Amino acid sequence: MTPAFSLAGISKHYPDFSLRDVSLTLPEGQVMGLVGVNGAGKTTLMRLLTGLAAPDAGEVTVLGHRLPGEQVAAKADIGYASEDMRLYRGQSLRWHIELVRRIYPGWDESYAAELVQRFDLRPDQAVGGFSHGQRVKSLLLLCLARRPRLLLLDEPTTGLDPVARIEVLEALADVLRDERRSVLFSSHNTHDVEQLADTITFLHQGRLVASADKHAFLENWRRLVCQGPLPADLADWPDIASVRANGSLVEIKARAWRDDLPARLSARGLQVQRTDPMSLEDIFITAVRSGAVA
């Protein structure tokens, strides 16, 4: 099956920032969450996928089309919604729908009408009077009703108050459940992507820190609380991402959990007292600090 996109050895350099050697594939029909702090390179990565920016090295292929050469063909099937897209404040949502409908032949009129209902939007009100949440939902509607095969959503929940954030996430979850389209969805917030994504990719300072199936992350990472003397070489074990000792208590974060880890620790004099799963947020922070690379 053709992947929704693949990035092979991508680098992009700006004067004060570089995206370095990123290789990443999104299988068709999957939802990938792209998580990173401010300035991690999320928007840069999205812009490379839309053809708005060209890589300095590596290959970008979107829906089987090589970019930038075949970007016209690729763009017809990409829906991109980002924070800096603006609606015309004095115009209504209906006016915007008409504008986009005329540009895109694949526009699905009845789906647009369904999304107006589902997102609880007033199509005849000027969008300048919409709340931030309503504007985000309007942008999503204008993107989704084109029925693109690949949806790129750049931080759709940023700047929303908690109520609007939940509303947008629920609306998106509904839509994505129905659709099974390919989606790349970026956020600062692991909680947001956790609800929607099948796979999660962590980006930090322009590098891919880790990328895996959401359940694999949760399976592979564990926090262990142990008692005993700290073996000097523990931090070098390849399955251990971090070690913190406080007196005789030792906290270990394991990145490749296997059932034999407690026995191996015990053989070195460290008794495991408890083993806990880790949240995606904790996994992200630990992966970034330990410099784990996908």
Ligand SMILES: Nc1ncnc2c1ncn2[C@@H]1O[C@H](COP(=O)(O)OP(=O)(O)OP(=O)(O)O)[C@@H](O)[C@H]1O
């Ligand atoms: N056209 C450009 N020229 C110069 N620098 C750029 C350009 N575009 C992005 N950058 C720089 O690249 C870095 C990464 O920016 P990017 O917008 O990709 O990060 P981000 O992860 O999306 O951040 P945020 O979460 O704050 O939106 C930033 O330091 C930014 O200033």
